[in-house]
Amino acid sequence: MVKNTAILGAGVSGLSLARFLLEGGAARDSVTLFEAAAEVGGLCRSRTVSGFTYDLTGGHILYSKDAAVMRWMKNAAGGDGAFVEKNRETKIRFGERWVHYPFENGLADLPREANFDCLKGYVEAWHRRTTDGSRAPEAFGAWVRWRFGDGIAKHFMDPYNGKVWKRELDFLTSDWVAGRVPDAPIEDVLRSAVGIRTEGYTHQSIFYYPRKGGFQAITDGIAGTVMDRVRLATPVKEIVREGRGWLVDGEPFDQVVSTLALTDLPRIVRGMPADVARAMSELEFNSITCILVALDRAEQPDLSWIYLPHDEQGPANRVTYMSNYSPENAPRGKSSFLCEVTHDSRAKTPGSELEGQVIAGLERAGLLSRSEVLFTDRETTRHAYVVFDHAYAARRARALGWLEEVGLVPLGRFGRFEYDNSDQCVIKARALAAQLGRPQAR
Ligand SMILES: Cc1cc2nc3c(=O)[nH]c(=O)nc-3n(C[C@H](O)[C@H](O)[C@H](O)COP(=O)(O)OP(=O)(O)OC[C@H]3O[C@@H](n4cnc5c(N)ncnc54)[C@H](O)[C@@H]3O)c2cc1C
CATH class of the missing domain: 1.10.3110 (protoporphyrinogen ix oxidase, domain 3)
Incomplete structure (x- = not known):
């Protein structure tokens, strides 16, 4: 029997876990999700501004080597008809x-x-x-x-x-x-x-993208059947071990699954040894600022995304041709770019000068003319990329080792500090649900 479970975070990991637990027969009221933001989706969220839709944490595509998981994600969001199939052109x-x-x-x-x-x-x-x-x-x-x-x-x-x-x-x-x-x-x-074309990289040669609503349509779809179990705008502030269970902001649960970033746990989990807190806090990660550039032109080369390696191309390292992912991503006759700029999480978030620098870089790269830009919109995400420095493996092992000792279950990209895409989050949520749903040995 599944115990009374608190899931911290309603991104794709937390939502999928809740759904697998409920689909596996857990009682509805045995699963509670706590989400700090006013909406679900975490890093998979999207936004629509004046008819232009973009993914807030860089262009997201749906692809998985696990066919069952890809089908599950598609079905959650309305099935094949709700997706555009694209050839990857990078x-x-x-x-x-x-x-x-x-x-x-x-x-x-x-x-x-x-x-x-x-x-x-x-x-x-x-x-x-x-x-x-x-x-x-x-x-x-x-x-x-x-x-x-x-x-x-x-x-x-x-x-x-x-x-x-x-x-x-x-x-x-x-x-x-x-x-x-x-x-x-x-x-x-x-x-x-010598000019004989070779492919080199067939991974993700076809991918899928929701026709409407951006990538977030997938997490909205997954949330569809568990939304009544989600508490929005409820940031968890304190987790305390009590007896064989836990108190989450004073409320008792038998077990807690955390998709919160490991780096945030020292200020939330009570009773953590100093060396574990240090190991978690010192894990390195990068943040990202994503800038939507709405363009007053219809035609775009048929590209999915491009890489901009050189400084003269401006601060963006990758540009997604967002309006090519779905015809619904821009109004008719318009198009859009989504530009990604990473920063060290400890550095200051770039100020309003960034938009100008990005546009000037794209102009120098011959990708747009400033006069075509209708407007820009931006979002900064604090936890974007795990940084694999030489201390990463030891710090992560200490962090996860202690969580296992005390029985606090980590899940998700930053919950476990791994380079996981959304499909891998679903795969791991499915495995965890199977494990938690198994009868406990006495
Ligand atoms: C630039 C970039 C591009 C990517 N591209 C792709 C792609 O093309 N395809 C793909 O499949 N994946 C892609 N990914 C990866 C994908 O976004 C992640 O794997 C996935 O969204 C992680 O989900 P998660 O639920 O584990 O974590 P998150 O989405 O981070 O969810 C954690 C949740 O916890 C909440 N939270 C935080 N603190 C608290 C608190 N104190 N109390 C309660 N709630 C809290 C947050 O608000 C958030 O909703 C990309 C990631 C990045 C950064």
Whole structure:
């Protein structure tokens, strides 16, 4: 029997867990969600301003290797008919050129000198690591050179990753790259450099996006059957162990599942040892400011999103062609960009000068003319990217180890400090619901 459960946070993780518990037979009143914001959805929220819809934490797409989870997410939001199916078209803007993504599969799109630098470096790195048998370096900057060579490092990986992570690349580890940074065979890179097209990265080659309401339509859909169990605008302030259960702001529960960021728990959970509190507080993460640029023009190249690696392209590192995701994302005859600017969570949130800098950068990159801009809108999200520095694994292990000892269950992207997309949050919520729903051993 499922115990009386408090779920902290009504983002995709908390909402999915509540839904799986109730679908698994838990009594309705045994599940309570606490949500600080006035609406559900967390990082999956979207906003519509004057007919332009955008995702508040950067352009979101629905894709999962787990077909059952993708179906579950689609069904929750109205089924296939409620989604637009898109081919992923991603490119890198390089001066006046478009370079195929991933970069090492697009070398022929580069100016000849840059193509030569990249190819030379790639072959040298390949030769070095296949003859000396060296293992992948732990520091990310060193890993980039070991894997891709000096040319690709100089022309793309260093400037792009510097923009995203806002740190020296060797401050990061290479742990997070597996499965995230494409890993092309050398034959493909050689073919690409002489102009024979190779694909390189078929992951997410087709994705889905809600026709109406932005990505938030998915979390709204998941929330549909559990909304009566959600307490909105109710930030949890204190969690105290009492007997075999917990008090959440003074209210008793048998068990608590937290999707709140680990970095926030020391100020909320009472009785935490000092070293655990330190480990949690010192976990590093980046924030993001997303700027919608509404445009007075209809036509856009058929792109999904693009990468802007260079400083002269302004502070945005990625631009989503938001109006290409769904015809409902912009009024007829108009279009939109969604520009992502990351910042170290400890740095000041960029002021109102950011919009001007972003637009000037896009203008220099040849993506828009200032006179086409109708208006901008922005949202800053504090917890956006986990930063995988060298202390990350030890700090996270200490944090999760203690939570396990005391029986406070962590779930979600920042609840467990992992690089999870929404589908992975659903997969983990499904597994946790199965575990919590199992009869307890006496
Ligand atoms: C830039 C970017 C792009 C992304 N792109 C994609 C994509 O294309 N596709 C995809 O599937 N995923 C994408 N993701 C990942 C996706 O957004 C997350 O995996 C997912 O939304 C995390 O959900 P969550 O429920 O674990 O956490 P959250 O959404 O962070 O939910 C936590 C909830 O807890 C609430 N809360 C916080 N403090 C308190 C408190 N004290 N009391 C009560 N409630 C509280 C918050 O308001 C929030 O609603 C992207 C993420 C980022 C940052």
